[in-house]
Every structure is written in structure tokens, then in C-alpha cells.
Amino acid sequence: MSETTAPAFAEAGRRLFAAPWDFAWAAASLDGLPPAEGVEIALAGRSNVGKSSLINALTGRNALARTSHTPGRTQELIFFASTGSLRMVDMPGYGYAKVADKKVKAWTRLIHDYLRGRVNLARVFVLVDARHGLKATDDAVLKTLDEAAVVYQIVLTKVDEVKPADLAARIADTAQRIARRPAAFPEVLATSSRTGFGMETLRATIAQLSAERGGA
DSSP, X not given: OOTTOOHHHHHXXXXXXXXXXXXXXXXXXXXXXXXXOSEEEEEEEBTTSSHHHHHHHHHTOTTSSOOOSXXXXXXXXXXXXXXXXXXXXXXXXXXXXXXXXXXXXXXXXXXXXXXXXXXXXXXXXXXXXXXXXXXHHHHHHHHHHHHHTOOEEEEEEOGGGSOHHHHHHHHHHHHHHHTTOTTBOSOOEEOOTTTOTTHHHHHHHHHHHHHHTTOO
């Protein structure tokens, strides 16, 4: 999809995220996960990449997901739900975090175990800071997704902080780097939680996924 998303899914996306969204569940281990029902999409990314801010921008709720300038604030799998069967999952950031190494390793293990074994997971949106692009710390998660055959899509964040020419180059470079990855969706999305750029496209993409998987 692009900024000219098909009107049917653009409207479906608007309605999907205009509905009330609320916290539904938190899980610190696989044993604590809710039943694998409905359709789930997950947001993954390095610590402080902007996952919580993106969730708030998508739903129009400034404080639905907690945001922090301190990497490592999200320490569990956080599930958000609306009136339909779709759930969004805010995952702990991987990579750098101002917490003990033991806890970081536990989060990383939880992330990989969830990604490998969640049968109702429709897509993982891997958030990447547009100012920096894909890093080595992203590779392990992308490899896990490739091996598990879980479709994922790169979403560039904070594009308002990048010059247009640099953003175009970043999108092209990212698309080239994932081109041969077996589970990567080829289109790279660009977003800004601050300005709202790209949110309509992302909402429409999620609405289409939900419809294709039988969600409301």
C-alpha cells in the first residue's frame, strides 16, 4: 500500500481505530499469554524506537501505551484490544536497555518464543528508526521471523526528523536489504507519530490484514 491506499481499506482502517481501544492483558512469560484467539498483530523493534508512541498515534489515545525516554520501559508483552477480534501487542524493545543483562536476556527469549509459536499472529511490524536504518541488533529478530515463516513488515518511525531526500534513500536501502528475506513483506512503510504521517496507510494495512484473517 501507499499513501493512496484503496478507499475501502482506508475507511475500514479509520473505523477500526476510531473505536475505543484499551489495555487487555500483560504477559511476562509464555505461560501468562492470553488464549490465541482472534487476530493479532505485533509491534517489535529496538528499545526506544517508538512502539508505544505509534500505538498511541494509531488509536488517537495519548496515554494508551506508556511512553518513556528510558529504553527498556516496556517489560512485558502488552496486549491492547478493541470491540472486534483484533489485538495489538506491544513487545519489549530488544537491544540496549538500562536494566540488568539477565532481564534483557529474559525479554529477548520471550520475544523470540512468542514470535515462533503464536498461531494467530497475522503480521509483525518491525519498527526501525528512520534516522539510523536497520542495525545488527535487528538481524536476530528478522532471522527468527524468517525461520518461523511469520510475515513481517518494516515500518520506519520518526520520519519527520529526516530530510525527504534522505528518507527516500533510507526506504530504498531498507527495501533492498530485506529483498531476499523469505518472510519479509516487500513494502516499507514510513510513519511519524508526531505529525501523523503514514498513519492512514498503516491503519488501512492493519484493517486489510484483519479482514483477510477473518477479524472484525
